[in-house]
Amino acid sequence: MVARSSLQNEPKISSQLTGKIVLRMKAIKRIFFIILILLLITSCGKPAAGPTPVPTATDTPELPTPTPEATLPEPVTLQLPPPPEHPTLYKLDLIFDYYSHFASVTQQIIYTNKSQQALDELLLLVPPRNFENSYDQYSLSGDRVESFREEGIFTWVKLTSPLQPLELTHINLSFRLYLPEHQGIYGYTNQQANLSDWYPFIPPFDEKDGWLAYPRVVDQDNIIVGESIVNEFSNFEVNLTLTSHPELIEVAASAPAQGADGKYSYRLEKARGFSFSISDSYFEHEIVQDGVTIRSYVFMNEIEQGKQVVDIGARAMKLFGELWYPYQRELVSIVVGDFLHNMEMDGLVMISYGIFDFYNGNPDTDLTIMTPHELSHMWFYGSIGNNHALEPWLDEALATYSEYLYYERHHPDFLDWWWRVRIAKPAPVGYVDSDIWIEGGYTPYRDAVYLQGVKFLHEIRQTVGEGAFFDALKDYAYTNTYRLATRTDFEAAFARHSNADLTPVFTRYFQK
Numbered sequence: 001m002v003a004r005s006s007l008q009n010e011p012k013i014s015s016q017l018t019g020k021i022v023l024r025m026k027a028i029k030r031i032f033f034i035i036l037i038l039l040l041i042t043s044c045g046k047p048a049a050g051p052t053p054v055p056t057a058t059d060t061p062e063l064p065t066p067t068p069e070a071t072l073p074e075p076v077t078l079q080l081p082p083p084p085e086h087p088t089l090y091k092l093d094l095i096f097d098y099y100s101h102f103a104s105v106t107q108q109i110i111y112t113n114k115s116q117q118a119l120d121e122l123l124l125l126v127p128p129r130n131f132e133n134s135y136d137q138y139s140l141s142g143d144r145v146e147s148f149r150e151e152g153i154f155t156w157v158k159l160t161s162p163l164q165p166l167e168l169t170h171i172n173l174s175f176r177l178y179l180p181e182h183q184g185i186y187g188y189t190n191q192q193a194n195l196s197d198w199y200p201f202i203p204p205f206d207e208k209d210g211w212l213a214y215p216r217v218v219d220q221d222n223i224i225v226g227e228s229i230v231n232e233f234s235n236f237e238v239n240l241t242l243t244s245h246p247e248l249i250e251v252a253a254s255a256p257a258q259g260a261d262g263k264y265s266y267r268l269e270k271a272r273g274f275s276f277s278i279s280d281s282y283f284e285h286e287i288v289q290d291g292v293t294i295r296s297y298v299f300m301n302e303i304e305q306g307k308q309v310v311d312i313g314a315r316a317m318k319l320f321g322e323l324w325y326p327y328q329r330e331l332v333s334i335v336v337g338d339f340l341h342n343m344e345m346d347g348l349v350m351i352s353y354g355i356f357d358f359y360n361g362n363p364d365t366d367l368t369i370m371t372p373h374e375l376s377h378m379w380f381y382g383s384i385g386n387n388h389a390l391e392p393w394l395d396e397a398l399a400t401y402s403e404y405l406y407y408e409r410h411h412p413d414f415l416d417w418w419w420r421v422r423i424a425k426p427a428p429v430g431y432v433d434s435d436i437w438i439e440g441g442y443t444p445y446r447d448a449v450y451l452q453g454v455k456f457l458h459e460i461r462q463t464v465g466e467g468a469f470f471d472a473l474k475d476y477a478y479t480n481t482y483r484l485a486t487r488t489d490f491e492a493a494f495a496r497h498s499n500a501d502l503t504p505v506f507t508r509y510f511q512k
């Protein structure tokens, strides 16, 4: 996720508008765009003289000298780890009425206790309960379910007997979803319905810390701070039935669909989650590169941009495939969000219509920044996990630095521009290892984790040198695929490729 804006009710151009109204709306949109671009990529408006709870990394060069040749080291021989053992299987049957915005769901969770301790109870997280009256559960049962109790988005399931290590159990649920009218990744607008984090799931269980599950964090401006949800790598078998006018409706999903006429089935393995974006207003465009389909879904206003974003996406996927390892799936979808922020999901990213609408084909635009950012999450989130609540820098700093790597490769003439608008102007402060409970909410969070994260990574690069930097990151990527990586794993990867002392860099940027 990149930026959430409070400009929720700004006007949108409608294709029905004509003449002066369009001009007027364009003028409004231009002003809105300036505000949007400020929100998305430039200054966070932090007063220079204001209180700064954490130090600035003052000795960081404001404008680094770009490596002119930008050559990358030869790939090292690394192998992806085997798939996770005993993954949880989510079987979901979703019957969805697009025009009434409600869904009936039956779900089966097949869960193996992968920990070394017996579990008396299991924890289910039910994210739709973040929205009032959105989740209506009809039944919860299972071969060992004795009872359950609900607290916010948590459902604690008491088992009839403890689930021993490597023992397996089934949980069956049936529920109805009433999608909220909400501009975001869970909810509907008049031209889109988004289902992300729409089903109950079992979070990772850590031997030391227990269930890695946290309520979401909402700041003083009602902006959600970071990602509170941590998922295991799991397998999904999902059926979707569209009940109303399926012939009008297009479905973007985390995996390719089988089926037709409003009845689709999907399988996705080693995945963090399964999401849908559904609309009767999508225009699609796709290309196939190295066996991967890169597909865009946009509204009528963005048909041209929908074609262009696929090219940006293809270049980004190729670059990251080369830097980390080839994308492991056959499809990635880039979907216009009918809202003013951007979000990665597994196999699918959403980029705000505001960013699409103002793309003019030039590299100094938000679409050229955000497409590589979100697609880099197909690695640093989708394949290489981390605890997004406690150590968000492990995906967000790397995703933001991936923007830099994209410009370095494809638009070196704009690399200084990128650094100026993205890093120098916001003049970020804060500790890279901040978590989502950071004081001050979203802006300090973004500055510390994303932007200071870029400066941190760039200093690491300058310290260890080009070859070691890319070797270490590639090693980190391979080694931590299908795992929840930690800072220790990051440091270990660098220790394998460089003798440089990184302590001064960590000391400057990290709190702990």
Ligand SMILES: [Zn+2]
Binding pocket: 001, 002, 344, 373, 374, 377, 395, 396, 399
């Ligand atoms: Zn991100």
